[in-house]
Amino acid sequence: xxxxxxxxxGNEPGVKEGWYMSAVFSVIIPVYNVxxxxxxxxxxxxxxxxxxxxxxxxxxxSKDNCPEICDNYAAEDNRVKVIHKENGGLVNARNTGxxxxxxxxxxxxxxxxxxxxxxxxxxxDKAVRDYKPDMIAFGMIKKFKNKEVEIxxxxxxxxxxxxxxxxxxxxxxxxxxxxxFFKGLIxxxxxxxxxxxxxxxKHFCTEEHIHIGEDAAFIxxxxxxxxxxxxxxxxxxxYNRLNSDSxxxxxxxxxxxxxxxxxxxxxxxxxxxxxxxxxxxxAYRTYCLTVAVFxxxxxxxxxxxAATHIKAKLKLTNAIGEIQMEGLPFSIKVFLILLRLHCYVxxxxxxxxxxxxxx
Numbered sequence: 037x038x039x040x041x042x043x044x045x046g047n048e049p050g051v052k053e054g055w056y057m058s059a060v061f062s063v064i065i066p067v068y069n070v071x072x073x074x075x076x077x078x079x080x081x082x083x084x085x086x087x088x089x090x091x092x093x094x095x096x097x098s099k100d101n102c103p104e105i106c107d108n109y110a111a112e113d114n115r116v117k118v119i120h121k122e123n124g125g126l127v128n129a130r131n132t133g134x135x136x137x138x139x140x141x142x143x144x145x146x147x148x149x150x151x152x153x154x155x156x157x158x159x160x161d162k163a164v165r166d167y168k169p170d171m172i173a174f175g176m177i178k179k180f181k182n183k184e185v186e187i188x189x190x191x192x193x194x195x196x197x198x199x200x201x202x203x204x205x206x207x208x209x210x211x212x213x214x215x216x217f218f219k220g221l222i223x224x225x226x227x228x229x230x231x232x233x234x235x236x237x238k239h240f241c242t243e244e245h246i247h248i249g250e251d252a253a254f255i256x257x258x259x260x261x262x263x264x265x266x267x268x269x270x271x272x273x274x275y276n277r278l279n280s281d282s283x284x285x286x287x288x289x290x291x292x293x294x295x296x297x298x299x300x301x302x303x304x305x306x307x308x309x310x311x312x313x314x315x316x317x318x319a320y321r322t323y324c325l326t327v328a329v330f331x332x333x334x335x336x337x338x339x340x341x342a343a344t345h346i347k348a349k350l351k352l353t354n355a356i357g358e359i360q361m362e363g364l365p366f367s368i369k370v371f372l373i374l375l376r377l378h379c380y381v382x383x384x385x386x387x388x389x390x391x392x393x394x395x
Contacts, residue, residue: 058138058139059138059139059140060086060088060089060139060141060156061086061088061089061090061140061142061156061230062089062092062133062138062142063089063090063092063143063144064092064094064130064133064137064142064145065077065081065091065144065147066094066126066129066133066144066146066147067095067096067098067102067147068095068096068097069098069099070098070147070148071098071100071101072148073148073150073276074105074106074147076150077147077149077150078091078105078109078116079150080150080151080152082109082113082116083153084154084155084156084157085154086156086157086159089115089156090116090117090137091109091113091115091116091117092136092137093106093116093117094119094130094136095118095120095121096121096124096128096129097121106120119136124244125244125247127243127246127250128244130240130241130250131240131241131244134240139233140232140233141230142230142232142233142236143229143230143231145227146227148276149273149275149276150274150276151272152271152272152274154272155272158272159172159174159230159268163230163266163268167195168232169232169262169264170232170235170258170261171232171235171258171259171264172265172266172268173189173267174228174267174269174270174272175187175188175268175269175271175272176227176228176271176275177274177275178275178277179274179275179276179277180277180278181278188269190221190223191267192267193269194266194267195265195266196264196265196267197263197264198262198263201262205221205259206259206260206312206313207312208221209221209259209260210222210256210316210319210320211315211320211323213319217367218319218320218322222256224251225273226254227275228272231258235258235261238261239254239258241253243301245297246294248294248298249294249298249324252298256302257306260306260313286335287331287335287337291327292328292349292352292355295321295324295325296353299317299358302317303317315362318363319363319364321359322359322368322372325359325375326368328346329346329383329384329387330390330391332346332387333384333388333391334391339381339388340381343380343381343384346384356375
């Protein structure tokens with residue numbers, strides 16, 4: 037396949053000189069302390085049946101053997117490029133990768149996950165070759181120790197042009213009130229999407245202090261800006277839930293402040309576009325609050341300590357005051373009313389029971 041000559045901007049830290057050839061796909065992998073899983077991740081990418089791609093490894097200041105692993109793979113395969121940088125977080129690492137990418141399309145793979153060997157081939161055959169959409173969405177498989185859970189793309193397969201997006205997708209992309217709370221037509225995972233670089237460059241997340249919910253900060257914005265999206269029903273991404281050290285299992289006391297920053301960012305990008313979209317953003321605001329409350333009990337905090345923490349954070353961030361009740365499910369309204377009445381312990385106790393039941 038023909039490649040386009042393209043000079044790489046020379047201001048990226050630690051980038052080797054001589055990147056001149058662009059590929060169809062740029063696979064960006066933010067890497068931070070995942071030495072146990074990184075070889076499996078890289079092997080799954082380098083064994084792709086579709087060959088016209090580059091891999092950009094962004095070593096985000098890893099303190100384990102990841103830097104050496106990255107360099108070893110780069111030495112063995114000239115499609116692999118490595119950027120070593122100081123730790124700046126996931127958003128910063130992704131943005132560093134975008135600036136270094138030369139491909140027409142960009143996809144993300146987390147360093148402790150892996151992909152099906154035909155992912156890029158399927159993307160080429162079904163979407164890119166004939167349609168060249170601005171985005172592609174596909175499904176994933178969650179890998180647990182004793183089971184795996186398929187999470188397919190729920191939208192019917194095919195190409196959706198702007199008119200079809202406005203009619204069938206945008207009214208339900210963040211929150212689909214026809215389904216249980218909280219589900220939307222566009223699954224909230226950056227790694228189950230492929231983005232045309234020209235679109236992503238205009239709509240990537242510029243707020244690098246967001247460290248939870250980073251995907252929501254740009255996925256919906258990219259989708260709303262897209263002239264076309266191809267929805268693919270294949271489950272091609274493997275989300276690793278074997279990693280007990282993953283961020284998702286670590287207590288974070290700053291969730292409320294992070295949510296405030298994230299929601300403000302989304303509001304600035306998409307707020308006021310339509311009444312329907314404002315309703316969906318309001319639902320997402322409620323979802324973020326719900327997750328923050330559940331986070332307290334899922335991480336084993338004592339109910340009394342969690343209640344004190346929530347009380348202080350709600351006062352600090354006004355997380356409840358910004359939520360509108362209209363359009364929310366009855367159970368969520370009850371949840372919000374109890375929080376507004378300062379019934380923190382009962383809410384947390386209920387959250388604890390629900391979490392155990394779900395597990």
